[in-house]
Amino acid sequence: MSGLPVDPHLYLTFLGVMAVMAVTPGPANLFSVANGVQRGPAGALAGVIGMNAATVVWFGAAALGLGALVVAFPEAFRLISIGGALxxxxxxxxxxxxxxxxAADPDAPTIRLGRSALLDGFMVQIANPKAVLFFTAVLPPFMDVTRPAAPQLALFALATIGMDVITMSAYGLGGAALARRMSEPRFRRGFAVVTGALLLAASVLIISRL
Structure with missing residues (x-):
């Protein structure tokens, strides 16, 4: 057992906690729905890639001592989160x-969230306070100080990104399934409003967790 990169019992517990966190509606999953509605399956998956690229950055920061940095410079991370919410x-x-x-022009094309689904997804997740909370409060208790940190972080990253990809894709593709109805002007207008509401709700969630 001591030769394993992680403590098996801690890792199984982590998987359970991560599963709950991954399926809980939050800024990332709300963004996935809105992104899927507006951009369709390809855009939804590009957004998922962007968000998980940000997760990789967070894990890299964790490897460099993110917890210590947050304690030393809490206002810097607060400003990042506020910027993300805005x-x-x-x-x-x-x-x-x-x-x-x-509404004024029924034949107008479907609106877009931004220039790039990949960039939008990255920005949403890099500024997500859930990420700061995860790496400063949730992850540390599962780390075994008697084992090398890098292999543990690699396995935790694999589990986290794997679950996030599944849940974010499910949320996003669920939204994308509705996109084929966007050719109907009334339906399109209604979903543009829903998209805006979802994104504003995501921004409120971000601010509320600061």
């Missing part, structure tokens, strides 16, 4: 503006 809110406002433009 970015998500801006996406929501753009979606709502697009709904009104669509």
């Amino acid at each position: 970015y998500v809110a801006w996406l929501g406002i753009n979606a709502l503006r697009g709904a009104f433009r669509t």
